[in-house]
Amino acid sequence: MCERQVSRRPNTLMNTNARDGMPIQIEDDLWLLDTLHQGEPGVIASYLITGKAGLGLVDVGPTATMSQLLTSIKVAGYDPLDIEHLVLTHIHLDHAGAAGALANVLPHARVYVHRIGAPHLLDPAKLLASAKRIYGADMQMLWGTIEPVPEERLVVVEEGSELRVGERTLRALYTPGHAVHHVAYFDPERNTVFAGDVAGVRLDKGNTVRPPTPPPDLSLEDWSASIDRLLDMDLVALYLAHFGKFADVAEHLSLLRERLDVWGQVMLAGMRKGESTEQLAGRLAAGMQREVDEMADVNRTQMLRQYELASNNMMSALGYVRYFTKYHPELLAIEDNGAE
Numbered sequence: 001m002c003e004r005q006v007s008r009r010p011n012t013l014m015n016t017n018a019r020d021g022m023p024i025q026i027e028d029d030l031w032l033l034d035t036l037h038q039g040e041p042g043v044i045a046s047y048l049i050t051g052k053a054g055l056g057l058v059d060v061g062p063t064a065t066m067s068q069l070l071t072s073i074k075v076a077g078y079d080p081l082d083i084e085h086l087v088l089t090h091i092h093l094d095h096a097g098a099a100g101a102l103a104n105v106l107p108h109a110r111v112y113v114h115r116i117g118a119p120h121l122l123d124p125a126k127l128l129a130s131a132k133r134i135y136g137a138d139m140q141m142l143w144g145t146i147e148p149v150p151e152e153r154l155v156v157v158e159e160g161s162e163l164r165v166g167e168r169t170l171r172a173l174y175t176p177g178h179a180v181h182h183v184a185y186f187d188p189e190r191n192t193v194f195a196g197d198v199a200g201v202r203l204d205k206g207n208t209v210r211p212p213t214p215p216p217d218l219s220l221e222d223w224s225a226s227i228d229r230l231l232d233m234d235l236v237a238l239y240l241a242h243f244g245k246f247a248d249v250a251e252h253l254s255l256l257r258e259r260l261d262v263w264g265q266v267m268l269a270g271m272r273k274g275e276s277t278e279q280l281a282g283r284l285a286a287g288m289q290r291e292v293d294e295m296a297d298v299n300r301t302q303m304l305r306q307y308e309l310a311s312n313n314m315m316s317a318l319g320y321v322r323y324f325t326k327y328h329p330e331l332l333a334i335e336d337n338g339a340e
């Protein structure tokens with residue numbers, strides 16, 4: 001498996017701070033907030049946008065870290081009660097889990113989500129049931145209580161919808177592949193994108209790109225088209241939910257696509273041999289281990305844990321299994337010729 005890193009250079013944008021968990025002002029009107037997911041810094045971000053059209057958060061993390069999120073807003077110098085916009089890239093629990101609970105404590109906040117994701121925020125029963133099947137007894141510890149978003153607080157977005165948040169205009173880009181209801185938010189004035197998960201996972205100190213490929217929506221064709229779309233825009237920066245701001249956009253997105261494809265070949269080869277999902281996840285984990293082993297100047301044990309939290313290998317393997325089984329059963333029937 002290819003384990004090329006994006007760059008050996010440290011990330012010059014300096015997302016992280018010596019004091020883990022502290023909010024970081026990355027632009028005049030933009031703060032990177034760290035939710036400290038499972039106590040780990042640098043795994044799940046929320047972005048605070050400030051300015052006249054009302055405070056906004058892009059992605060909000062799970063309910064389990066809501067108090068850390070609210071504390072971060074205060075530490076950054078703002079009153080959480082002034083939050084008016086909760087802008088969601090997609091409904092996965094690491095991005096939107098806290099949306100309902102936040103709507104209940106922030107009286108002026110509206111929740112923005114793509115049309116296909118909206119029903120699951122209004123009634124999270126189905127989302128919860130599938131998450132419980134996957135996470136079992138760890139559900140509460142990982143994500144906390146998932147509350148519905150009241151209907152009058154929900155704003156449905158579509159491709160091209162424009163929102164005014166702080167001083168910014170954000171335009172929704174329908175970017176499926178990781179999730180069928182995924183939107184990224186383009187800031188035309190700055191030529192940047194709040195990418196959610198469509199631009200993958202790249203932890204600040206780790207500096208390598210990994211695609212999170214969970215079930216049930218993974219589509220390599222859609223994701224690749226979404227990556228093409230972002231590449232064509234000549235963006236000057238991506239704001240990743242996992243984790244931070246990165247300016248080498250073309251290099252980053254090209255490596256993401258390569259990874260998606262190479263992992264697909266690796267998963268397919270394993271599936272043709274009849275490997276279990278544990279074995280398939282083990283292949284992804286071994287690749288991750290090799291990458292982390294090559295990293296300099298990082299706490300490797302912590303880095304592995306952070307990547308695992310941001311892009312769980314078992315989930316990623318399950319995503320590929322579902323994708324190939326559902327959309328490309330013909331590929332599974334081809335006899336394995338040993339290619340990996």
Ligand SMILES: [Zn+2]
Nearest residue numbers: 094095197241
């Ligand atoms: Zn995510």
